[in-house]
Amino acid sequence: MFTKLNMSEFALGDPVSSASGPARNPWDLDRSPGTSSTGSGAATAARLCATSLGEDTGGSIRGPAANCGLVGLRPTWGRVSRYGVDGACWSIDTIGPISRTVEDCAVTIGAIAGYDPKDPYTKQVPVPDYRQALTGDIRGLKIGLVTEFLDPQQSGVSDQTREAVIAAAEVLAELGAELREVSLPLGAMSGVIVRTITHTDRVSLHPDWLRERPQEYHKNTRVAFMAGNLIPAQAYYKAQKLRALVREEALKALSEVDVLVQPTSAGPADLINLDSRVASKDQAKAALAGGSFRAVYSLAGAPALSILCGFTSPGDGALPLALQIGGKPFDEATVLRVAHAYEQATPWHQRKPPL
Numbered sequence: 001m002f003t004k005l006n007m008s009e010f011a012l013g014d015p016v017s018s019a020s021g022p023a024r025n026p027w028d029l030d031r032s033p034g035t036s037s038t039g040s041g042a043a044t045a046a047r048l049c050a051t052s053l054g055e056d057t058g059g060s061i062r063g064p065a066a067n068c069g070l071v072g073l074r075p076t077w078g079r080v081s082r083y084g085v086d087g088a089c090w091s092i093d094t095i096g097p098i099s100r101t102v103e104d105c106a107v108t109i110g111a112i113a114g115y116d117p118k119d120p121y122t123k124q125v126p127v128p129d130y131r132q133a134l135t136g137d138i139r140g141l142k143i144g145l146v147t148e149f150l151d152p153q154q155s156g157v158s159d160q161t162r163e164a165v166i167a168a169a170e171v172l173a174e175l176g177a178e179l180r181e182v183s184l185p186l187g188a189m190s191g192v193i194v195r196t197i198t199h200t201d202r203v204s205l206h207p208d209w210l211r212e213r214p215q216e217y218h219k220n221t222r223v224a225f226m227a228g229n230l231i232p233a234q235a236y237y238k239a240q241k242l243r244a245l246v247r248e249e250a251l252k253a254l255s256e257v258d259v260l261v262q263p264t265s266a267g268p269a270d271l272i273n274l275d276s277r278v279a280s281k282d283q284a285k286a287a288l289a290g291g292s293f294r295a296v297y298s299l300a301g302a303p304a305l306s307i308l309c310g311f312t313s314p315g316d317g318a319l320p321l322a323l324q325i326g327g328k329p330f331d332e333a334t335v336l337r338v339a340h341a342y343e344q345a346t347p348w349h350q351r352k353p354p355l
């Protein structure tokens with residue numbers, strides 16, 4: 001059975017812009033389930049479905065997975081067909097699963113991956129049996145811990161998230177992986193880069209609507225599209241050049257290790273803010289910086305998976321925290337293998353939202 005799920009208007013990542021009203025996080029109904037695939041995260045966490053699909057441009061699979069304590073996989077760009085998708089950015093958009101377990105995620109990606117003649121950007125790369133990769137054995141794998149995203153001053157990561165991710169990396173080391181520190185200096189710029197590219201591309205798909213029917217957009221969407229329409233060509237060009245540098249940096253790091261690990265987000269799910277405006281310049285800058293955690297893999301076109309790795313303290317709501325595992329292009333199997341080994345070695349996936 002298939003059903004429709006809630007999402008941000010035009011997938012712009014605003015949790016309050018949906019025509020159906022904001023989706024709620026099953027772990028705390030006052031908090032966001034993440035964007036833009038809001039309904040996919042909320043419905044899967046609430047046990048309304050066994051698995052779901054999301055669309056990830058700047059992180060809209062991994063964000064909901066992180067907020068809702070799920071497994072969310074952004075596949076390699078070109079691994080899954082986007083035929084029929086209302087696109088946001090043709091060179092970054094990716095379809096992937098949001099699931100309750102790594103095995104569910106492996107089954108789902110196995111069902112949707114592969115070349116599609118209706119999408120000329122899908123690659124004719126063999127699709128492995130992803131379930132066979134879930135051996136639980138990661139001995140000898142090289143795992144790079146990205147240091148920039150664990151620096152509170154540089155990335156804004158919360159103390160509880162930082163501690164949970166470091167503890168998760170230690171679990172992987174105990175399972176026999178070789179852990180080493182890796183640096184991605186350009187990673188902190190990824191949020192600004194991806195937003196510049198995607199907002200410009202998104203608004204270019206229907207400029208007539210913005211001029212002729214602006215009142216039909218949600219206020220936040222209208223403001224975002226108008227801002228995208230004002231981005232000068234020089235800024236867009238510079239963002240594309242920086243994107244190439246981020247990709248080069250990430251792929252170089254991945255040539256030296258099997259996977260990279262880091263937080264998926266700076267912290268747990270935010271409270272839903274129903275105020276339709278940007279409150280301050282600092283708020284906007286924080287939002288852009290927060291997007292960098294996930295945007296680095298979007299810009300690299302590489303697979304990345306978010307998995308539950310702990311919870312905030314009970315006094316802070318006992319909310320999910322998430323580990324992100326990034327891999328080489330078209331090597332989702334290794335990403336899933338590492339995620340499954342971690343999942344089976346820890347108790348986090350056994351907890352359910354207090355519904």
